[in-house]
Amino acid sequence: MTAAATTTPMAIVSFSLLLLLLFGTSSAQLSTNFYSSSCPNVFSTVKSAVQSAVASEKRMGASLVRLFYHDCFVNGCDGSVLLDDTANFTGEKNAAPNKNSARGFGVIDNIKSQxxxxxxxxxxxxxxxxxxARDSTVALGGPSWAVKVGRRDARTASLSGANNNIPPPTFSLSSLISSFQAQGLSAKDMVTLSGAHTFGQAxxxxxxxxxxxxxxxxxxxxxxxxxxxxxxxxxxxxNLAPLDLQTPTTFDNRYYANLVSLxxxxxxDQQLFSxxxxxSQVRSYASGASSFASNFAAAMIKLGDLSPLTGSSGEIRKVCSKIN
Structure with missing residues (x-):
């Protein structure tokens, strides 16, 4: 009889526990139906508020997507980017990538109150x-995806993490790839997520x-x-200029076509086609809008899986700009 045939149920359980210890359980605890009983109207409430904000200012859609990205790149998707500085606390809002640049905090506060x-x-x-981030993308003509939820909010933030982890616009291709790989994201993910520059301004x-x-x-x-x-x-x-010259408030693949045209x-941006x-991936997206859209949705789900706080970690903030 083989060793496999004599494996006991207890051994299988022990092996499963070992896998959980090795690879973690945080992202597995996120699910699309986490609030199905506790807050069944959360998705419709957020969607309505986002649609109103984007209707008032089209640029806001890009700003809200960027907030999510800047949050997830610093200790995972934990809401830390939303915290205000206090006399005893230093948040991330005054980090170089965010100061006088990150916007949409008031919109998030309004959504939270609703x-x-x-x-x-x-x-x-x-x-x-x-x-x-999902609803903003949809409001500007982009793809939808099933958002996994169940994250909890951080009680801390990292100014140094925001300064060091969020890649600046001066980065080379190799530095961009390394920066995303440090977050568990591939070079393909990096090129795809850079497509968020299909809307917004710099x-x-x-x-x-x-x-x-x-x-x-x-x-x-x-x-x-x-x-x-x-x-x-x-x-x-x-002074501002659109990241996508032709359609700065619409989700499409023009961003990649612009890169091919230098x-x-x-x-x-241009480092992606240099x-x-x-x-080759830029060329593919420049000629294939549907493949970019579907890959973007998948990459945003992957971005949202970065080191979430779940279970008893963190808290559920009453106000997004300060800990309870």
């Missing part, structure tokens, strides 16, 4: 960010060096962008 009216003390701010200070100093940029595109971004540092730093606004290992 959800609290429906089911107080049940839904985390971290989950609200995840649902909001400040002049983040693309000035590219439009004045770089050579892998289409000439007329550089000229157009220079008109609203003076070469002198400190002049017009906060019209990426940020240095880090005679490197990701060129």
């Amino acid at each position: 959800v609290e009216k429906v089911c107080p003390g049940v839904v985390s701010c971290a989950d609200i960010l995840a649902i909001t 400040q002049c200070t983040n693309f000035r060096a590219r439009i004045y100093n770089e050579t892998n940029i289409e000439a007329s595109f550089a000229t157009t962008r220079r008109a609203n971004c003076p070469s002198t540092q400190g002049s017009g730093d906060n 019209k990426g606004l940020l240095h880090s 005679n490197g290992s990701t060129d």
Whole structure:
């Protein structure tokens, strides 16, 4: 008789427990029906609020997706990006990638207050960010996906984590790949999630060096962008330009077509198409809108699985900007 045939039920259970210890259970504890009994109206409540916010300002959709991304890249998707600084606490809002840049906090606060009216003390701010990112994408014409929920909110934040983990617009392709791999995301995930730049805007200070100093940029595109971004540092730093020149408030694959045409606004954007290992994926997305949309939905689910707090960890904040 083989060893496999004599394996006892207890041995199987022990092996299963070992796997749980090795690989963790956090993401497995998330589910699409986590609030089916405790807060069945959470999804419709968030959707309505997001639709209203995006209708008032189309740019807000991109800002809310970005908030989710900036949250998940710092100690996982735990709502830490939403916490305000206090006399005894330093949050992430004043980190370089967020200060005078991250927006939508008021919208999240409003959504949280509406959800609290429906089911107080049940839904985390971290989950609200995840649902909001999906609904913002849909509101701007993008794909939908089943959002897994069950996250809890952090009682801490990491200013250094926000400064070090969120890749800046100056990064090279290799640095971008390494940054995403550090989060458990592949190079393919990185290229796909960068497609969130199909909507939104960037400040002049983040693309000035590219439009004045770089050579892998289409000439007329550089000229157009220079008109609203003076070469002198400190002049017009906060002036905005669309990340996707043609359709800055619509989810589509124009972002990738722009990269192929050397019209990426940020240095880090154009790095995805720069005679490197990701060129073929960019070309594929530039000619295949449906494959980009489906892959984007899958990558957002994967992003939302990053190190969530579950079970008895963390808390369910009453107000997203401060711990209970």
